[in-house]
Amino acid sequence: MKPVVWGIVSTALIGMEKVNPAMLKAKGVEVRGLASRDLKKAQAAAKQLGIPKAYGSYAEMFADPEIEAVYNPLPNHLHVPVTLEALKAGKHVLCEKPIALTAAEAEQLEEAERASGKLVAEAFMVRWHPQWLTARKLVAEGAIGEVRAVQVGFSYFNDDPTNVRNMNDIGGGGIYDIGCYAIVAGRWFFGAEPERVVSIIDRDPKFGTDRLASALVKFPGSRQLSFMVSTQLVPYQRVQVYGTKGRIEIEIPFNAPPPHACRVFKDSGADLKGSSIETITIPPCDQYTLQAEAFSKAIRKEAAWPFPISDAVQNMRIIDALYKSGDSGKWEAV
Incomplete structure (x- = not known):
């Protein structure tokens, strides 16, 4: 090419x-x-x-x-x-x-x-990292039964007033910065679009940005995404996918370290002490490299780009609803 x-x-x-x-x-x-x-x-x-x-x-x-x-x-x-x-x-x-x-x-x-x-x-x-592709394949194959819940935790600590993530007037805040990943996770594993959302948002008194947000996102049927994101908590990230017969956990779902292997855990839940956990090791790769290659192939029409701009608009509709709910204190439709 x-x-x-x-x-x-x-x-x-x-x-x-x-x-x-x-x-x-x-x-x-x-x-x-x-x-x-x-x-x-x-x-x-x-x-x-x-x-x-x-x-x-x-x-x-x-x-x-x-x-x-x-x-x-x-x-x-x-x-x-x-x-x-x-x-x-x-x-x-x-x-x-x-x-x-x-x-x-x-x-x-x-x-x-x-x-x-x-x-x-x-x-x-x-979306291009093999750990996400592997986890979604397991879900599609029914490895954990019927998937009904996705849970995401994502946080880091940043109280620097000069950092763009803490500037409310130019789009700072946790939901914009990392809550968008939680939304993508729900849509990715459910293969569906949410109906309504409710959120609790705590804003920094100096910056005005959302420094801590928790949300429930209702998908069609008996499916729910729950997440917590924060710009002022201990650095941490996890994705958990819960089914009727097991669960899948992505250990470092968002900032996967390129030089190191990543791990996906599949657990039947037979032993709460962990003996029923199967570890799937994903060889080292750089998800940014894979993304650039995929976009370039799409430009050369060697492969289709699977996420049209309408997909990004939909993610923003969900973010809009989350911010609206944070203000209203009510469930808001997407």
Whole structure:
């Protein structure tokens, strides 16, 4: 396959530390440019990563005919406007989650994608990790019976006022940052869309962001997603999938460490002390590399991209309902 030529907007930490290095290792991917509103920052970042071109503005990179696809890891409030700008310039766009701040804002991308003829997608890298694929295959095969509950816990501690995750006016907060993963987990394992949600949200008195949120998400039938996410608790993450005959646990579901193997546990529940747990070891891989390869193959039409932009809009509808419920104290329809 002819490599897809990529450009990266911004020197965001997630890009510099995780995604950009992973993309540089990907097959069918050529990262040729990096843009920042500060040319010196762009040049320093490009030099650090070995990327040949640096641009002093996003528009300058979008105007470069060599760039075919753009990775957008900017702060949340810039996801839609910068993605729209890139689509208008004729670029494919892989944009970090959450795709927008509201579903109404995200809907702009559907029309822009149709008008541009390019591909735009939300970057949920976990969907490409073999541990998620393995766990969903077990569910589909009936390994734990009828699945009725998914439980997610995801937390970290960050009280830095200069961090974008703590800036309420630009889309900071726990539900936007990590609650979106919990929603994806429920949709992934149930293979369905939720009907209604209820949430309890605690906001930081200084930042105004949701620092602790708990939620119940009702899916059709007797199926429920429950989750807790926090930006100010001990670092922790787990996904549990409960069925009528067993459970599946993903040990490090979201920040899977690329150099190390990952583990998925299948438990019949026959022994509460753990002797009935079967450990499935997943060889080391980089989910960001796999994501970049999949998106590039979709651009070259060598494989379909299974998550249309409408999928991202739906995730935002659920997030909208969760924030609405946090304010109303009631169940809210999706």
